[in-house]
Amino acid sequence: MSRHTKIVATLGPSSSDLPVLERMVQAGVDVVRMNFSHGSADDHIARAEAIREASARAGRPVGILADLQGPKIRVGKFAGGKVTLRENADFVLDATCAEGNEQRVGLDYADLPKDVGPGDILLLDDGRLKLRVERVLGTEIHCTVKVGGVLSNNKGINRQGGGLSAPALTAKDMDDIRTAAKIGVDFVAVSFPKSAADMYMARQLLRAAGGKALLIAKIERVEAVANLEEILDASDGIMVARGDLAVEVGDAAVPALQKKMLRAARNKNKLTITATQMMESMINSPVPTRAEVSDVANAVLDGTDAVMLSAETAAGNYPVEVIEAMSRICLEAEKSNEVMLERDVLARTFTRIDQSIAMAAIWTAYHLKVKAIAALTQTGSTALWMSRLNCGVPIYALTPEKAARNQMTLYRDVYPLLMSQTHQDRDVLLWEAEQILLDQGVVEYGDMIVLTIGEPIGSSGGTNTLKIVRVGDHPAPGVTD
Secondary structure, three states: OOOOOEEEEEOOOOOOOHHHHHHHHHHOOOEEEEEOOOOOHHHHHHHHHHHHHHHHHHOOOOEEEEEOOOOOOEEOOEOOOEEEEOOOOEEEEEOOOOOEOOOEEOEOOOOHHHHOOOOOEEEEOOOOEEEEEEEEEOOEEEEEEEEOEEEEOOOEEEEOOOOOOOOOOOHHHHHHHHHHHHHOOOEEEEOOOOOHHHHHHHHHHHHHOOOOOEEEEEEOOHHHHHOHHHHHHHOOEEEEEHHHHHHHHOHHHHHHHHHHHHHHHHHOOOEEEEEOOOOHHHHOOOOOOHHHHHHHHHHHHHOOOEEEEOHHHHOOOOHHHHHHHHHHHHHHHHHOOOOOHHHHHHOOOOOOHHHHHHHHHHHHHHHHOOOEEEEEOOOOHHHHHHHOOOOOOOEEEEEOOHHHHHHHHHOOOEEEEEOOOOOOOHHHHHHHHHHHHHHHOOOOOOOEEEEEEEOOOOOOOOEEEEEEEEOOOOOOOOOOO
């Protein structure tokens, strides 16, 4: 049984060697995430080459996602590497402090004192420690420790309720976008965008560098939640980044926001990734907790395109086993995913011919109970539109473009395949599409399938034809009865 939901796995010390990568691909990873918060440009280039080699050896496409670091606001370093903050103690965040101790620590974001004032709550280390701002004196933020604990080097800082002015794209991010374009990654994830303007800037920089990747906005700021609609319009997809988002809005608010964001993205034909701590216990355990199983299954039932692994595959002890476990959970959850096609189609409006063909294809496939949908596509747009609605029929996207094939590795329900499409004769192409599906073992002679194609052949955005065929009913081109 083919899995509809895609799996994104993060590369790191546990998963950078080619043999491990090959096993991860064989276990079912669809997209590999390269975290640009760590490593040099040369490191990323070498890892991308390893991913492509593992993909070629496995004989299946694997997409590459470059995740930009963004303006991660952090404390500086401590003389001993860490300190323990006691409840109700005084503590100073000092933009000029070179080396921290139990009384104060430096900042890597010098403008933080301008963004906060008395009464503000600062959350450190993903919310594990809580400070209340008492006063701001020049470069110093004087705080009282409300929730103490161990604070170590370079831990992150969030302001409860959001409102920090740090720009989404730093100088490092701009350099990393150029590196991502050079590598030819398939997706670029932008960290901490606050508005559509951040996404437009990232797209301009990426295109200027020659990159053609799809842009994923990571929703992890209060401002991003408020501006979700405009960010969706400016992006190709979103990542529900539940870590920093939970720190800013409160952890109890995240589940409902996750459902809202996934629904809004699908309504706008955008991609979705659900991320953060999905299988966290499997960093050190060979099996997930029951809560993690439910978390992954609920994301699948919410309609996410992909579920993502972070430290589980980057630094965990079981990078292959966690992929296998996640795949099993997705498959089981998909069995109970109810098809509501009539309601979903009737709730949508579409004015383009290619979109109308896509909707007609899934409607026909569902009601005729066909074995598969084959979408002959240049860019993948037709397959994307089909995948936004669950019709219970697998979608095989046949494209001559490697870039389009790799980008479709993130589309739920879509299985991308390369097809030369060198002929200009529609009937020849449709016959070749049948042969590819037969060779892949996804259909048999006598099965009914739905095919979509555009004329003139080879033009983008030109899908205008739908054909229902029974595999094997037509002879090979040039063969007469």
